[in-house]
Every structure is written in structure tokens, then in C-alpha cells.
Amino acid sequence: MPKDKSNSLVRQAKLNAFTSYINFIVNAVLSFIFYPFLLRFMGSYDFGIWKSIQKILDFASIADGRASQALKWVIANKKESSTDDEKKEAIGSAIKIWIYFLPILIILVGVIIWILPSTIKGLHTDANSIVRIAGLVLGMNIILNPLLGIPDAVLVGINQAHKSTSAQTLWVIISNILLVAAAFMGYGVIGLACVIFIVTLLKGLNVFYICKKNAVWFGSKKPKKDQVNQLFGFSFWVMIWSLISKLLLSTETILIGYLIGPNLVTNYTFTSYIFQVGLSVALITGSATAPGLGNVLGTKDFEKARRIVNGTREMVFFVAIVFAGAMLVLNKGFVVLWMGPSYYMGDYLNMLITVVMVQLILIRNESQLQDISMQIRNKVIMGGISAALSIVCGIVVYKLLNNAVAGIFYGILIGRVFTSIIFPIMVNRIIGLKESYWKYLAGIVILVLCYLLDLRLPTPGSWFKFIMFSAVFGIVLTAACFYTLLSKQNRSVLLGKLRNK
Template sequence: MSNPVRENLRLRAALNSATGLIDYSAKMGVGFFLNPLMVTLLGPIFYGAWQVISQLNSYMATADIRAATSLKFILSKNRSVNSDNELKEEVSAALYSNLVFTPVYIILGLFVVWFAPILSGVEPQYFNTVRVASALLVFSFIITQFFFLFESTLHGMNLSYKRIGIRAFITIIGGVSSALVLYADYGIEGLAVVQICIATLIGFSFWWIVKKTIPWFEFVRVTRLKVISFIKLSSWYMLMKLSDLLSQSVDMILLGYLAGPKYVSVYAITKYLMVAASGLVRTISGSSSVGIAKFIGEKSYKKLLEARYQLVLIQWILIIISGSLVCIFNKSFISIWTDKDFFSGQIETYLIVIIALFTMLYQVDSSIINSTLRIKNKILVTLSSAIISIVLYFLLVPDYKTIGLLISILAGMFFLSISLSFLVMKETQSDYKIFNIFFSRTSIFGVTIISIANWCSKYVDVNNWIEFIIYVIFTSLILLVITWYLALSKRQRNILQKTIKLIKNK
């Protein structure tokens, strides 16, 4: 057995979250400046096509054996109970599994490249341009799969904070390079080349950090049976990835196919602000969930549920504030940022926020289930959620366009949120009460605050960035006070205050 290192889980969660927030802020900052440029220089058709092929490229992950994902959850669960040699074998099995599946990546990539222009809805004269860009993105994906092993190792060992600032720096370099490519009129093909460069730089940086940070890390020989066993486990994560993609990442593809690329452009711009905000929340919960996954390996379910409860409370605070801000200021933001014609509407904005609410709330439960390494039931409920949404897409999108799309997504997310919460309670042998999810003080006040904010949006019209920033800061402070005292009970406030003090003291 390795000598276990005592972890301050709260401190590491805070450090990992800070690292994730820096990286995500860099990504969103680059997107903030780059998206208007892309809309202007590419035009709505190619901008919409780029959004579709980017999302379509994520479906390459269905060919990915999910070796890196399996590795992350294996390490997060077993890092305190397995020996160094056992951990080396897991890392090595992940590498060999990826090598075995490289031909599959290439074959599926050919299908993605061929169908990309058809699904993006562009005219036949643009087919070759879209296919070239898609092929370059496929190559970027294959590079990422191998380098992702190093990132997953850091993540699984709860050491993500060791890379603080590096990904953010590379992301900024990539953003500047993308802007230069657009100004030089290299179009979406040039953007795809930049993605290859970014993937390579990030990959080598993670390799360097892992070699420097984790003493036991190296690739060793493993038996064929070990690799086969790893592939079998990873196959479940491959199915999980497919189910997640069908549930969460098919919206732009089907909107482009059923309504056209211009609707995709407007939809992408309208949801940008909420995507940015919800990404911050997911970054925090994701960084913390890896740390508490060790309780699963140790079978300390009481500690796991206590940590889960705290994470969900933090999520609610962030969701209420960010969702309300998006409802109030999204129209003004888009008008200043790009053009008011790219705002889908206030009803669409409200639905986007509610979808984000359900999506963010189940992230902690999703990570916990992944870390148990028993994900069959999760796959089934996620696929069921996807089927619900996809059937509704074809029924509603042709007539109701974006609103039909959002109603379809919401139906699937509602089902998935309930189901994953039930699975966590079943895994930890705890009581499951649907009442506590939808009729608690926090949920009722939270949805009410967001709904009032959406109603208030019709009285808000901000015309410049200075006013926008001032209003957002002022409104955020008001929302924080309202949420703290109305949406949270005294007991909940005490729990969060105690957690903050423990982080400071350690």
C-alpha cells in the first residue's frame, strides 16, 4: 500500500475551484470578444455552421472508449486505498485502451466529416469548406484523447490546482490567434487549425505538470486481461458519454437541421450569457465532487451526503443570482455585445435559465454516480431523458422553432434531474423525498426570485458597457442579500458559514 497523504478536502476543493474558475473565465473572456467578431466576419450562415460542426465534433466521443474518463473516476475513488503500482497499472491500461481504439476514431471521423455540411444546413456550394473544417476538428479531437489522460490523472488525484493559470494562458493565446485568422479571412478552416494548435499546447503542458507533480506516474507493462477489463469498464463510460451527448448536446444540430443555420446563430448568442454563468457553477461543483468521491471508496456515505448537501446549497445561491441576472440583462447585453436582432426573446431567455437550473442541480449527483463506477442505471435514465427531448424536437421545432426546442430540452432535464437524485439516494441507502427537491424553501423562493427578475426585465434598457457593469454589480448585491435571507434558512446559513471558516483555518 502507498502511504496515504492526508487531504484537506475543503481547501483542495477551493483551490481546484479557483483553478477551474480562472480557466473558465479565460475561456468565456475569449468567447466574449471572439463571438461578435465571428458573427461579423463569418456572417450568420458560417457562424451557425461553425456552431453545428463544433457540437457535431463532440459526437466523435461516441467512438472514444472513455479511457481518460474511466481513469479519472478510478483514481478519484481509489487514490487513498490503492498502492502506487496499482495506480500505475490503471494509467497504463488507459493508454493502451486508447491505442486500441484509434482506428475507430478515424472511421467515425470520416462519417462526421461527410455529414457535417448536411446537418449544418448550408448550401451545396459551401459543402467542401465545412468538410475541411470538420476534418481538422476531428484531428484535434484525436490529439485531445491521448493528452486527456494526463489531465484526468491530475483531476483524479485531486490535484487540478497544480495547473493553475496555464490553460488560461494558452486559451488567451488561442483567442488572439483565432482573431488574427478571422481578420486574415481564413474562415472556419483557419479556426479549426487554431483548435489543433491549442489542443497540442494544452496536452504537452499537462504532461509536464503530471511528470513534475505525481512521483509515481509512469507507464508500465500490464496484462492483456487488465486492458480488456479496463475496456469493458470504459465501455460503460462510452455509453454514458453518448447518452449525455444525446441528452445535452444535440440542440444546435437538430435546430440547424429542422430550422436552418440562422436560427442556430440567434439561439447560440441568446444562450451565451447563461452558458457562461452555468459553466462557472459546474466548474465549482465538478472540482469539489472529485474530492468527495474518496468517501465512496471508503464507504463513508454520511460524510458524502453532508458534502453533497453543502455543494447543492452553494449551487442554489449561484443559480438564483446568475439566473436572475441573465433574465434581467440578457437583452441589453446582446444589444451592446452584438446586435439586438440576435436576441430570441424574453420567454426563450427564461426557459434557457430554467433549463440551466435543472442542469446545474444534477451535476453533483451525476459526478457522484460516475465515481461509484456503477453507471448502468444512470445511462438508462439519461437515454430516456434524451429520447423524451428528441421526440419532442421533431414534434415542436418545425412549428415553434426555438421555443419548441427549449420546451423539449426542459422536459428531458426535468426527468433527468429527478432520476439522478433518486439514484444517489439509492446508492447511499438514504431516504428519497421528491418533496424536498421541488417544494423546499430554497427551491420555492429560488424559482420565485428568478421569475420576478424575468418580469422586471421589461423595465430594463441599458445602452452602454459602463452602465451595464454598474447595474449588474448593484443588482448582484441585492440578489445576494435576498437569496441569503429568503431562500436559505438560518440552519443552512450556519452550515455554509462554518464551511467557509474551516477553509480559512486550514
């Protein structure tokens, strides 16, 4: 590859990564700023209903065929080697798959909308129609999303993802402002759903314009039958895993809403905020190594692959324990100062949420590591079993413990044990890796110490005291994790990157 072309690819990759992190930071900051306003204007009950509707309806999106996700990789592979007509045919294939799935998607969305009220415990009878109307508006959003996502997939495929991400970041800001305005004016859950739908349409048109400007060939053409079959085969297992992934990410919210009610969904949203941020950081950290690992496996350099996998696992575990320690020690003060003491679920439940989140981060990382093998069938089957078990166990243990909230988290932990064990084994078999487990023991010791420290700490009375203590504790915790959880090689790599930045 010519040097100038290689440098261009590196620049594009840096821009893509930079805009992704900016988008993530903006999302996190806006949630921190605007969630309290939404809660104030809507009330705990309606806010919990809103979050429950979003989580439940999100499952319907898996029935769209996932063609736009597959399209981005197809376009990337065809970027240099195919004609404009072949790329247009790939887009035509994605549209055709969306049309194939459209009846299924509409039926699934309709069924979910109809049963929505029964999935939220304690819902007032007069709120049934409100929930269904909001579900209908968000359902239309889900039906159109695959089509509106095609320009974004093309931009990712031609290595111009930063332009789409920048536009989406702007629309995230606009969306949050409009959501708060709708809540302030008393439009409630239905008003919020309408805002999401309108913003989705405007954002789709914006990204379409950007795509057309950067890919002059952009358009669709009737595809050949084998092209449609090829894209469908690639997207099928991605679609199934998408359902399982959504289950893994939403199990707690769904079970709390179904078994207890919307008010506790609201409390869980605020109590778990720190770790939701940590989950995103860990996923971004893990996915950063995927392209390089894929190339290494393609050349069958398993020795280098083992080093990359070990390094990725260490870095993700490092991130997980840092955020877990912060959640155990700082979360009570953070939530109390941010929202008030009534929205903190207590030290014991906070500890259980932390353990569940660490388990989820490790499972998601192992899932990403398996994706680069392109053989995800077994992962999908095993993950599906575990996702179903976590739901069943969550309900059963909740009932066995006399409807104690802790039972939900115990059940989820038990249901995911199988995946926590089998996923790393599956990755190790791909590259012939024998892993050391000492770092996990060190991580457990750090978390136990953090939990014991939390039990002895008073709640800070002001943001100033909280920020000062958080800064000192954060430095100590990060240093402890840095020297106990990372190998000498990974410490050198991380320090080198920090010096470069």
C-alpha cells in the first residue's frame, strides 16, 4: 500500500475513533444533565414507564434482518475492488432484505405494543392507552430505522464514519433539549415518543445528504439473487445475536418493571448510571483491538493473536474493576447529591448491581473476541441459553426470597455463570491460549476492600467534598488496579499512549 494512502487510512481511523468517543461523552454528559429535569417534569412513575417502554420495544428491532449492519462490512470489502454498480446492488440487497422482514417486523411491533401494559407492574388502567400510543410512535421509528440506517452503513463502509457520527452527536443534543421541553410542557410519554420519531426522520435525512455528498455513486440497483442470499446469510446470525445482546443489556430493567413496577425502574436507572458509563467505555476499549486481531488471525499468526487477546482481556478487566470500585465507594454520594437519597437503592443492592455489571462486561468482551473468527453460531446458541436462564432464574429466585429485589440480581448472576465460563473457553480454543486467572483474584480482593470502605464512609455533604474525595480515591484506585491487574507489557503500552497523547 502506498505510504500516502496508508497515512490517509490512519487519519480516517483516528477521526472515526475521536468522534465515537466525543459522541459517547456527549451522551453521558447529557444524561447526567437532563435526566433530573425529565424526572422533575414527568415524575418517578412516568419516567419509569418511559424507560420500560424503550427497553421492551427495543427487542422488536431485531426482526429487521440486520441488513444495514451487514451492509457496512460488505461496502468496506468492495470499496476498492468493485464497481459502483456492484455497490448499488449491495444497497439494493439490504433494501430487499428489509422488505422481506417488513411483515414480520410489523407483526412483532404490533404484538409488543398490545402487550406493553401487561409488562409493567402496577400500571394504572387509564395509562394503558397512553403506553400503547407511545409504543405505536416508537414502533414506527423501529420499522423505518433499518432503511434510514443505510446511508450511515455506507459511510462506515467507505471509512467516513466520523462524518455520520458528528451529525448524530449534534442530533443527540437537539433530541435531549426537545425531550426536556416536551416534558416541561406536559406532553408526557407520548410527547417524548413523538420527539424521538421526528428527530429520527430529520437525522436520517441529514445523514442521507452527507452520504450523497461523500459517495457520489450512492444509490440502489436491483440485486442478483445470489447477492441477496449472501447478505442474508451474513446478517442472519448477527440478527439472532442482536436479540441476545439486547436481553443481556436489558434483563434487569425488564424484570424490575415486570415484577415490581416503574418507580423502581427509575431508581435503578439512576443507581446504575456510573456503571452504564463504565460498560460503554469497556466495550469501546475491547472493540478497538478487533480489526487488528482479525488481520492477525487471517495470517494465522496465533502467537501474536494470543498476545492481543491477553492484552485486551487485561485492559477490559482493568476498566471494569476501576468503574466497579468507583461505583462501590462513590455511587451513594453521587446519586444522593445528583438526585436525592430516595433514588439510591442501598449499599447491598449497589454491590449486587456492581457484580452483575462486571460479569456483563466480561461476557460482552469475550463475545467481541469471538466475532473476529466469523464463526458465531455456537456463541449465539450458548448466549441464548444463558440469556433465557438469567430471566428464568431472576424470576424464580425473586419469588423464593419472598419478592426481595436482591433475588432478581442473584438470579441473573446464576443464569449467566454458564456463559461466563464457556465464552472464554471458546475463545481460547480458537487461538490455543492457556490463560492465567490470578488477575481475577486480585480484582475480587480490590472490590471487597472497596465495599468494606464504602460501609465506613459518611455521605459527602456537598459536591465540592465529593469531587475532592473522588479525585483522590480515583487516583489511588486506578494506581492499585494499574499495578496489580496489568502486566508489565500492558503498563508500558498504556503509558506510551498517554505520553503520545
